[in-house]
Amino acid sequence: MTIKEMTSIYSITAAGVDAIGQRYEEPEWLRQARRAAWETFESIPWPTYKEETWRRTRLTGFNLDDFTLAQESHPRADSRAALPADLLANLEKIDSGGALIFLDNTLIYADLDEDLAAQGVIFTDLRTALDEHAELVRAHLGALVPASENKFAALHYALWENGAFLYAPKNITVEKPFQVIVQFSDGKAHFHHTLLIGEENSELTVVEDFMGAANGMSDSVAEIYPHDAARLHYLRLQNLDHTAWNFATMRASLQRDALYRHLQASWGSRLSKVWIDLEMEQPGSHGELLGLYFPQDHQHLDHHTNQNHKRERATSDLLFKGALDDQARSVYQGIIRVWPGAQKTDAYQKNDNLILGPHARADSIPGLEIEADDVRCTHGATSAKVQEEYIFYLMARGLSRRTAKRMIVQGFFEEVLNRVPVPGVRTKLEDEIARRVGLE
């Protein structure tokens, strides 16, 4: 192999796409899907500010040619004790029923409660799932978020190499959360995929934590399938390096009487463009979307949400809260869509922003599209500075200015924190908030 060939197989090109299929000896349907996705990617123009979706988020400075695919593979750790100290510490903050740790595309550690495995729960990396449960993967991969969804989703389907796979059979309730930690190396492009499937009347909680990717990019997709009366909780903690570009497309499809709860905590990245879509596909489903963000310096975090009510008697509830420091910016664009015939829809959407920095700015664009007449939809957005009267009140009681400010910011997030279903995650979020406000 020539040097040129060696580098090209890890490049973001058609050759790089084909090389993945060869490297993993993938089935033909998957290779074809990759090629089709690449073509879709090439056919979609780069977004410009002329599109409403991108009007407030510019990709100035982003150049796909700056990146190559991660090529190193990493050794497997046989036990928790063999893990690097920082990963282990992160893992142990949550009492989990199973864990997966990824270093780039390599699954370096996995464990799963034996009882759960015996009951038919599958919790592994997508590569293994593809080998061992091909039909399950084939039926779900790309079925919810198609490559044509947006340019970054197309790129993702052309280039993904691994990800997390969780499957719960019918009537299985798992109390403890599953934990996924994804650590990306620097300067590379990463395409992690998350596939969560809860069969009828199952219950699952997943915490997925993304880290690293300094001067790199992450372009991820998550597809979540809560089947009839299933209850899925997905807590996604985006802790990427502050120099990383981050693109993520996520969608959950809620079947009859299903419950889906999504927590999005966005701490990292220089720029994030994130789509979260709850599809209330069948009657009686209930979707919840909680969001926290706290950009600092020049960070720019952009979230789109969609509460899509297709059928009757479904409810959805969204609360997104952000604090912004320094020159940071946030964009929140949320829509509630109620389809014709989706009567008795009850949908709520709220976005609150707390402006801490002198040059910080939060844009909030809520929207409603309602085509049914017997519905209740409420939305609202607020943006405010820390009130000097609050600071004075607390200082008059003996708190320093910093402590006063910290308490006010923590208090601002309390409404979301109170609803975090995993105590260990709540603690992590509190710590991160405290760290950002600045401990004394």
Next chain:
Amino acid sequence: MTAVLEIKDLHVSVEGKEILKGVDLTIRQGEVHALMGPNGSGKSTMAYAIAGHPHYEVTGGDILFNGESILDLEPDERAKLGIFLAFQYPVAIPGVSFANFLRAAVSNVRGYKERAREQAAKSGDGKVIGSELMPMREFRKELMAKMDRFHVDRSFANRYLNEGFSGGEKKRGEVLQMAMLEPKIAILDESDSGLDIDALRVVADGINKLVADGMGALLITHYQRILNYVKPDKVSVFYDGRIVLTGGPEVAHMLEEKGYKWVEEDLAKELAAA
């Protein structure tokens, strides 16, 4: 030593407008000094200036605590000296729990932080090992005891600071905070306003207990009513940014009877004589 708060020829402006026009007032530990005056005369302005509110600019005169000026001190430093302000309108702070906030406040005022840092310095590596907060169990115990002693419902501890509190609950909350912070001198800005008869008794009883323990109180009020429960040593009348009259409890009765017209007429006579 008995702590003394002295206000000397104090001039204060808000947004460029002079509100206090030379106030002289002394408050001693263990004493109750009532202050009455018409709406807008500047009573709260004085209270804020004592507590160190940044919007209230001291343009002349001085505020001394035990003989030393506190004008350069931040509000939290004044609180640590033992000065407390019970707000006329306590603010509600979303998501901040009463207990958490109060634990941080008590710890700061009682010097837990300084002690933790001193120990850290002594231990050599400079790391703060111990908590900078009062131990949870100790704090809880004291809080519960004081809630009982000052007739505040125990559910307060887990509620958010003044959020959804009724007017009366807010005022009781201020008294509880005062009881926990154990100030030497407290400025009570209309702590009796908006209270029903039972709540008024509870608040008055709280003030009396703390005064008996040695606290000095400046009781800003519009009504003689509370003075039936809290016996003032002195009563001053505040008028247009100044104290125009100081006397014993009889002054409050006169005001109740005759209103501020009486003070106005008196002032006019004085001016005419001069």
